[in-house]
Amino acid sequence: MIALLHGYLLEGSGSNLWTRSMVSSLCRNGETVHLVCQENHPHIYDFVAEARAYHPDGTVETLMSREVVTPGRCILHKPLLGSTLPVYVPDRYEEFERAVPMIQLPEEEIEEYLRRNIAVVRRVVAENDIHAIHANHAVLMPQVAQPVAEEAGIPFSIMPHGSAIEYAVKKDERFHRRAARSFAAADRIFTIGPEIRTRVRDVFTDLDLDGRMMDLNLGVDTRMFDTIEPDLRARSIHRLAETLEGMARGGPGGEEKLPDPALERSLAAVRWGSDPVLLFLGRLIAAKGPHAVLAAFPEVLRSAPDTRLVIVGHGPLRPALEEMVRALAAGDRAALDTLIAAPREGAPNGMPEVRAYLDAMHNRGRDAYFENAWTRLTTDRVVFAGYLRHRELQHLFPCCDAAVFPSLVREAGPLVFLEALSCGVLPLGTDFGGMAESLKAIADVVPPDVLSALRLSPEPARLVADIAAGAPVALATAHRFGATLRAMAVRRYDWTSVAERFSDELRALAA
DSSP states (O other): OOOEEEEEEOOSSHHHHHHHHHHHHHHHOOOEEEEEEOOOGGGGGGTTTEEEEEEEOOOOEEEEOOOOOSSSSSEEEEEESSSSSEEESSSOOTTTTEEEGGGGGHHHHHHHHHHHHHHHHHHHHHHTOOOOEEESSSSHHHHHHHHHHHHTTTTTEEEEHHHIIIIIIIIOHHEEEHHHHHHHHHEEEEEEEEHHHHHHHOOOOTTTTTTGGEEEEOOTTTSSOOOOGGHHHHHHHHHHHHHTOHHHOOOOOOSSSSSSSTTHHHHSSSTTSSOOOEEEEOOSGGGOOHHHHHHHHHHHHHHSOOEEEEEEESSSSHHHHHHHHHHHHHHHHHHHHHHHHOOBBTTTOOOOHHHHHHHHHHHHHHHHHHHHHHHHHHGEEEEEEEOHHHHHHHHHHGSSSSEEESSSOOOOOOOOHHHHHHTTTTEESSSSSHHHHHHHTTTSOOOOHHHHHHHSSHHHHHHHHHOOOOOOHHHHHHHHHHHHHHHHHHHHBBHHHHHHHHHHHHHHHOO
């Protein structure tokens, strides 16, 4: 049996998605997994057979117990931590009054967090036939795994994800020291590709880790994300509407992890199967580049006038993005100038990528840009979907033709890229970090001219222009590559095979 330490939720993206997908696949492969995390709604995951809460006084409360349909099963263990949760970046958690970036917490609160988690993991290992412990991130779960594994005489592994390295280990010597001790002791360090491997080497220059690092690529649930023929897209959107029925909806600020109140009405205005559809999926902050997509959209409409842009995500930039659509649709230069200059939450430097794009145009070109926006861009051409989970997204993603991921920061390993492949959707992305590796991986199935259009420059001054030039190419050619991209996703990236390699490696370490 494996004990997998995550520390956060199962819902969401990044390491949450990795954990959810890995545990689900391990259970489908017949494994028993003891998962230590903070998930609030274990009953919604069909692989969770039992969930237990551990009180500080040592008492254990069974939250749920049931038979599961998977050959294996997951027992979820939830340490009750009080009101504070150490996180990497500010976020909201329904059970915690204080979800605080860990670099802002005093040492005594960090030690108390570790103490409570160690007590639970020590008990899980003692009461079950655990042969290995795996810990996500560079901090703080490895510092929970290490003492328990050493006491029990079993191996432990670490999978670093980008956020812990960037927002804790690099920023605070306390966490660098903790991480270095754990990495020095770990039996295996799994990395999702060259980008994370390089970051680990660069951060821990005094450690010789190469012999213990092993690449374990990201995966995708190819059962959930599948292709949909154009004539069946409207039916899939109808299924999405059925899934949304009765769900709570987000507020006007776009900060909540909830679907948009007007989503069904907005989607009904799209001619599914005939309108080209471009998708942006990500947190609505400047670092993810949604404003660059909107700035490029009038030029996309010049080449493909029936295109619809669907923006999926939540975040503090949502109100500014809506203002941007209105300013472009009205051809209001003054409003746009004010908007892109103003720093705000989610865009502390304003929108310099948009300013660079407009400044690069001569006056005549700028006139044409605003005239094109005014004549072609109506507000219903941009659909703000709000936050969608996989349960909803599986119905929408394959109804799109192309997806654009214009992140302005180096992504360690973009899972959304693999979901696009599985849905047969052509992905555009910034050509650096893990996204560059992902783009390189499809070079043998997409011809050079199309691949060139999918590669977006990470240089802020070029990003908007690259989207404006590349998106029409992707929209026009997507139908040629859908089946090939899907076959590649099934062959190389299905989570089931990734989980099998993961468990085989942990068994070998324990042998």
